Amino acid sequence: MRTELCDRFGVEHPIVGFTPSEHVAAAISRAGGLGVLGCVRYNDAADLEAALSWMDANTDGRPYGVDVVMPSTVPTEGTQLDLSEFIPAEHRAFVERTLADLGVPPLPDDERAGGGVLGWLHSVARSHVDVALKHPVRLIANALGSPPPDVIEQARACGVPVAALAGTAEHARRHVAKGVDVVVAQGYEAGGHTGEIASMVLLPEVVDAVGERVPVLAAGGIGSGRQIAAALALGAQGVWMGSAWLTTAEYTQGLAASATQQALLAATSADTVRSRIYSGKPARLLKTRWTQAWAAPDAPEPLPMPLQNILVSEAHERIQRSADPEVVAMPVGQIVGRLNEVRPVAEVVADLLAEFDRTLDRLHALR
Template structure:
């Protein structure tokens, strides 16, 4: 396969895989695509460990990193809050709501010797201050791509990435967003439709992709949102995309680090079992519907807080939930969920990551050949 994206990265298939799992990222790169490691939840030490491991596993093959620097968040004027400042802005009402919620669902507190509490470091998560340090670390491992998942990448991200020889991508949910990204100096646009998992906009992929392609040509565009099979990849490329950016489809692979209880929910879920919710990060993000989202949707519950306060509020409660969610029928099992797109309805079998890549390519070829035969018959 030859597109502007395969030539840009010297890869065999125009499949870019967003994942928080280093094993999945490495497997996609080794299979001929480009694995992109989402690092928003990494500590500095974990980030160095994972990138060194990926670099060793993929050899000369390229890989990427995905950061999150929102255009708007609490404390944006000063480049982000420190952790102490952020905690002081969380209302007692929200803490009390979660305390009562976990008590009703019989979710035990973390044990005193628990080693899982997240060390955010001095800077609050999902802020420019934190991402800046992550970028410095990432560039030392020579990624081929640096992506920003929310809003236009800051000028320093683009400048530093280009100086290190990395291309820069940015996700866009509207054509106007894509135009701003290109004006800022971005090399690739990821047109992410409403169907996507995680932070996503309100325009469906079928409409969004050609709008973005027309708006930013000749800058290459990757289609994202609802792409987990080869036919969907072919559709995105027929709309003008130069490849696919896939995220959700890797969550049920054999290598994925998805919580076992959540993975089982994904495997059993249908395409209508997700919703866009602010209940984890503070910005609309598509996730699996569960008792967690239902409780936050009640009319007598507080509204989610802005980013990054919401993710700091929910961090420990979600760790408590995930710690015991493997017990079938438990309150924690009912509450646990994760980000996933509407493609979850087709994610009904756990396969090796490499096999998912090959299945995408094979079905893509079949779809293209099928369309070609229709033209030939005419």
């Protein structure tokens, strides 16, 4: 399996793996793909610096990238405390009442989250770019579309291409017009922030719109070699996979709790829901008692980004420590139905490649 994307990024396989775990990202790169580390959880630039330094030492010289969360325009942004003041009291009361109903215990007083994941803020996302460009990253991706023009130029001056996620062909055209180097066409099936159009429809539309100018990666619902073959057949130069790595052995070294793994392993492709409760923008999550509580008639409407994340940040930390898989708060795509066992990243990649080869053999036999 080799496309022009492999030569561009110096990888063996056109598999780009997004993950919030540096252990998983490094393992993807070592397996011949391009591991992309999600930066949004790093509130402190020093923490991200330490994670990328670890990546430098544990990727065997293989390339890797980073993913940031940055709006395309610079918002008026106050302090963390200023933003917290915009959260209505009834929203806070609903969260506390729901956590109590679900039996989720509070954090110790000295471990209170205190205001949300700052990585959702524009200023902190910019600091993530500054830190990343001090390392040998090969790609900077933005989960919220095109980064501001000066950020694109900053990356370009360092020889680092920029990728942006697109949920429509028009989004893709705008990205290219603004100087984005790689478009990730992310379908409705994907975990996290996602649009309204399914991958089978979206991908050829995006390829037809921009594929002659920039490479397109397929994202959303990809977790097998057959699906990679389908993506390449539809015109993609590679795939962007996220959810497929959540049940890898390396993920347990990073963020995963046993309850989270239990919930993911037990879920079917029907056990996800698209909601604004995670960050304020539509995102696909694992369907649990937490998401059901927000869907109840008496639940408040989610707040806009970044206020919703600030509202639920401590709740997510409390839920993550809970031993109950029925209350997990976790972004994941519909491909979760295929995640039925814990396996090392290298084994997952090997199976993807083997199934891809079998798929091509089967198609060739039809000629």
